Amino acid sequence: MTKARFDELIHPSTRLSLVATLAAADWAEFAFLKDRLQLSDSALSKQLTTLEEAGYVATERRLSGSRRKVRARLTSAGRDAFNGHIEALRAIVADAAAPTREPPA
Template identity: 80%
Template sequence: MTTPQFDELIHPSTRLTLVATLAAADWAEFAYLKDRLALSDSALSKQLAILEEAGYVETERRLEGSRRRVRAKLTDAGRNAFNGHVAALQAIVAGPAAT
């Protein structure tokens, strides 16, 4: 059972969408995330860096031919924080009748 825990770091809509997208995949390519969230390279890089610094996301940079590729995934800590945040939001929506 997931303990409801509101997470201020995940809560902003861009980060919440990013983390939700990563929660549905093992790894996600930078280009896919950029398109999915409609962000610029720099905006996505900034969000990933914030989440990576918190230990919620792991990124991998590799070369494929002459192209640099970046992909990201949630860490266990990130997945736990996301699940707790979703549980907290569900508890808020359910209201006092659910307790």
């Protein structure tokens, strides 16, 4: 079972959507991520660089015809961090939903 661990780096909404997208895929191309997350080239590059520096994402440049394409994938450290973050979020929601205990009289 994944250990719940809130991850400050993943939590901002754009980065969370980016990591969640990558977590559901083996890899995704830069153009796909840009379309789905509705980000500019520079904004997506910045997010990917931040995650890459943390060791959560790996990028690979490939030559496709005459065009250079960038693929991103989640590393195992990134996947663990994402799963831990999701567990942490679920725990917060579950704690809030649990009935509060009456203090003993």
